[in-house]
Amino acid sequence: MAGPKIATLRDFGNPNGSMRRWQIDWSTRERLVPFFFLAPSFLALALVSLYPMAHAFFISFHADGVGAVGRFVGFEQYQRILSSDYFPRVLRISVLWTVGNVIFVWAVGLATALMLDRNFPGRPLVRAMFILPWAMPYVAAGLIWGWMFDYEFGVLNYLIQNAGLSASKLNFLLACPDALTSLTAVSVWKLFPLGTVMFLAGLQTIPVDHYEAARVDGAGPIQCFWYVTLPGLRNVTIMLTLLITIWTFGRAFTIIFLLTEGGPAGCTETIVIRSYLEAFKFFHLGTASAIGVIVLLIALAFSVAYLAYAYRKEVGNA
Amino acid sequence: MPEMHAVKRLAWEALFYAALLLLLVSVAFPFFWMVKTSVETGQGLFSYPPHLLPAAYSLEGYRTVLEQTSVGLWLWNSVLVASVSTILALTAGVSGAYGLSRFRYRGKRMLALVILTTQMMPPLVLIIPIYTIFIQLGLTDNLLGLILGNFAFSLPVVIWMMKSIFDSIPFEIEEAARVDGASWLCVLTRVTVPIALPGLVATGIFTFLAGWDEFMFARTIVTSTSKWVGTVGLASFIGAYVTPWDQILAAATIFTLPPVLLFLAVQKYFIAGLGAGGVKG
Numbered sequence: 001m002a003g004p005k006i007a008t009l010r011d012f013g014n015p016n017g018s019m020r021r022w023q024i025d026w027s028t029r030e031r032l033v034p035f036f037f038l039a040p041s042f043l044a045l046a047l048v049s050l051y052p053m054a055h056a057f058f059i060s061f062h063a064d065g066v067g068a069v070g071r072f073v074g075f076e077q078y079q080r081i082l083s084s085d086y087f088p089r090v091l092r093i094s095v096l097w098t099v100g101n102v103i104f105v106w107a108v109g110l111a112t113a114l115m116l117d118r119n120f121p122g123r124p125l126v127r128a129m130f131i132l133p134w135a136m137p138y139v140a141a142g143l144i145w146g147w148m149f150d151y152e153f154g155v156l157n158y159l160i161q162n163a164g165l166s167a168s169k170l171n172f173l174l175a176c177p178d179a180l181t182s183l184t185a186v187s188v189w190k191l192f193p194l195g196t197v198m199f200l201a202g203l204q205t206i207p208v209d210h211y212e213a214a215r216v217d218g219a220g221p222i223q224c225f226w227y228v229t230l231p232g233l234r235n236v237t238i239m240l241t242l243l244i245t246i247w248t249f250g251r252a253f254t255i256i257f258l259l260t261e262g263g264p265a266g267c268t269e270t271i272v273i274r275s276y277l278e279a280f281k282f283f284h285l286g287t288a289s290a291i292g293v294i295v296l297l298i299a300l301a302f303s304v305a306y307l308a309y310a311y312r313k314e315v316g317n318a
Numbered sequence: 319m320p321e322m323h324a325v326k327r328l329a330w331e332a333l334f335y336a337a338l339l340l341l342l343v344s345v346a347f348p349f350f351w352m353v354k355t356s357v358e359t360g361q362g363l364f365s366y367p368p369h370l371l372p373a374a375y376s377l378e379g380y381r382t383v384l385e386q387t388s389v390g391l392w393l394w395n396s397v398l399v400a401s402v403s404t405i406l407a408l409t410a411g412v413s414g415a416y417g418l419s420r421f422r423y424r425g426k427r428m429l430a431l432v433i434l435t436t437q438m439m440p441p442l443v444l445i446i447p448i449y450t451i452f453i454q455l456g457l458t459d460n461l462l463g464l465i466l467g468n469f470a471f472s473l474p475v476v477i478w479m480m481k482s483i484f485d486s487i488p489f490e491i492e493e494a495a496r497v498d499g500a501s502w503l504c505v506l507t508r509v510t511v512p513i514a515l516p517g518l519v520a521t522g523i524f525t526f527l528a529g530w531d532e533f534m535f536a537r538t539i540v541t542s543t544s545k546w547v548g549t550v551g552l553a554s555f556i557g558a559y560v561t562p563w564d565q566i567l568a569a570a571t572i573f574t575l576p577p578v579l580l581f582l583a584v585q586k587y588f589i590a591g592l593g594a595g596g597v598k599g
Contacts, residue, residue: 033502034421038429041414041477048448048470049436055447069450108341115338126338128585129346135581136349137531139549140570144352146556147563155351155368189348250440254533258553275442280538285446292443299438 060290070286077290086266086274093180094249094270100184101191101248102241108188109195109240110233116196117203134193142258145186149173149259176267179260183268186255187248195240202236203229238310242303250299271295349574356380356568363564379564380572388543389569392551396573399461399536399547400529403468407525411476412518416506418477419484420492430481437474444470445535452539459541467539468529475528476521483517484510516587523584527577548573 060077063070081087116127133141148156149172157169172182210228219227253272256262262269262277269277271291279288355363356379358372383389418430448467449458457463487510495509496502511518533549540546546554552573555566 031423034417034423034426037413037417037421037502037506040410041417041473042429044410044469044473045433045436048466049439049444049474050432052444052447052451052470053436053439055451056443059447059450111337112341115334115341118334120335120338126342128582129342131585132349132578132581133345135527135577136574137549137577139531139533139552140352140574141348143552143556143566143570144348144355147355147567148348148351153364153366153368155370158367189345246438250438250442253441254531254549257534258556272440272442276534279442279446279449285450288442289446292440292446295440296438296443299440300435303438 056289056292059285060293062286064284064286073286077286078294081287081290081294086269089266090269090271090274093268094272097180097184097187097252097268097270098245098249100180101187101252102244104184104188105191105195105244106237106240108192110199112192112196113199113203114229116200130196131193133190136190138190138254139258141186141190142255145182145189145255146173146259149182173260174264176265179264179268183256183259186259187252190255191244191247194243198236198240199233202233206232238307242306245302245306246299249302250295352567352571352574355563356571358564360564379562379568382562383565383569383572387551387565387569388546389548389551389572391544392546392548393573393576395461395545396530396548397576399464399468400526403465403472403529404522404525406465406469407472407476408518408522411473411521412480412511413506414473414477415480415484416510419481420489433474433477437478441471441534445538448535449538458539459545461540461545463539464536464547467535468532471532471535472525472528476525479521479524480514480517483514483521487513519584519587523580523587526580530577 059069061072061074063073063076065071112130116123116130120126148154151157151169151171151174154172156172160166160170171178173179206229210232211224214224214228250272252270253276256268256270256273257276260268262273272295275288275291275295278284278291354372357375357377358369359374359376359378362369362373414433418426418433445467448470452458452460452463457466491513492505492509495505500508531549532547533553536547536550537553540550543551552566552569555561555569
């Protein structure tokens with residue numbers, strides 16, 4: 001580094017004069033500063049994220065080689081996947097799974113946040129407990145829920161039968177629409193604390209006088225919730241929906257893989273599970289990469305469309 | 319009618335506490351059942367109806383799993399992978415977030431968008447190519463490969479979270495230090511980072527937990543049992559010929575304890591950081 005780094009107050013008043021000792025002049029130097037800060041991140045991102053992503057596209061244009069990338073086939077993989085029997089099925093399951101997660105994480109997150117927003121004895125403890133599932137590792141959550149779902153010895157069947165909710169035992173993970181419902185329950189149990197925390201923070205941003213004004217106008221608690229609370233949580237709802245959608249559609253893996261591995265009869269096989277099995281069970285790297293790219297494109301298209309829609313509405317309301 | 323009013327109020331209160339209790343029980347029950355099963359002895363374990371409280375306590379499950387499997391080693395590997403990748407991601411990410419938050423230059427929005435896109439990327443799109451690249455580099459079955467992978471997954475998240483935290487710190491505070499003659503790097507490390515410390519802690523914990531929890535990549539990259547991390551080791555219990563649930567859940571309890579304790583220790587920072595990030599978006 002040439003020259004002293006410390007500039008005095010006088011130097012700032014007279015940047016051209018006293019900066020002469022620096023080899024690069026002051027304004028160029030200042031303009032380079034942000035790139036100096038950005039360099040490590042971008043170098044790292046390029047190496048471990050952008051280059052692999054480009055490589056994924058590259059693989060997806062090649063045939064499924066054994067242990068290596070096969071010959072170049074252009075869009076053939078994509079054509080094959082999009083016209084296959086399984087693709088509409090895994091896409092439908094992924095959408096069901098995502099919608100179920102979004103709705104329930106939203107609802108449970110909002111309900112818990114509203115409860116925690118009022119004062120009651122032991123609130124800090126309750127709040128910590130509500131957020132605890134978030135800290136449990138997915139693999140551990142998969143194991144404990146798998147044990148509770150167990151058909152022969154599982155405690156959930158016992159509790160449900162004792163409460164008189166069902167006369168016969170339920171096949172939580174072994175019957176067909178039920179397995180996806182059970183997995184969604186586990187996933188929501190793990191994810192709803194994110195909703196709780198985000199909604200709690202959102203509730204703090206709604207000014208108290210909005211509620212007062214509504215009450216003066218004769219609004220009851222339900223109207224207050226509908227006309228003040230919900231609109232006040234609009235931004236949080238948008239962010240939460242986007243996050244949960246991206247996570248559950250494009251990421252959710254561990255719980256499904258551990259508890260059902262896509263079964264029974266493929267009815268919990270999401271598009272992510274399918275891609276993973278193609279890659280690391282059948283070693284069809286080309287097919288798997290192409291499915292991965294399709295997931296990425298769907299997630300991107302959804303995010304752009306969703307944000308554009310949310311933003312347009314906001315402008316319309318203003 | 320003030321009496322009616324009081325009754326209605328009381329009913330609301332009762333409903334509130336009933337709902338709260340129901341939610342609390344459903345949230346806490348899996349934790350309870352995990353610990354309960356882990357200290358149950360073999361006989362009581364496979365009985366139906368199950369005992370809601372163990373008929374006989376025993377730490378046999380813990381002893382067996384610690385003596386006969388490499389749980390300790392896997393936990394140590396998890397600690398190593400999660401903490402080193404967190405430190406790397408925080409170092410690179412804080413600097414990058416500062417560069418994205420503080421200065422004005424052409425293409426800034428574009429850069430932020432690129433980072434957001436990498437954050438939205440399904441991990442599969444990274445794992446398959448990284449797997450083929452690591453095969454060529456000889457980084458499969460290597461903890462270094464795992465560290466690099468986790469670093470790759472968490473860096474965009476770190477940049478994004480730290481950027482929103484830096485955005486919320488008024489520039490005037492830094493300006494004073496700048497005028498007093500501090501370099502930008504000095505401003506960042508001596509002024510901005512200390513102010514952003516709660517958010518930095520939250521981001522660090524978030525990253526650490528993600529690394530601790532990561533399963534898909536670890537399962538794919540690492541094959542020899544001595545290099546397994548906790549997630550892979552735990553998952554390996556599933557599908558064993560006879561499932562020893564007390565041992566499995568003993569291991570699961572041991573594996574759950576560090577993140578839960580970590581979370582409880584810093585939950586105040588954590589909730590503030592996560593909440594603020596979400597609201598600001």
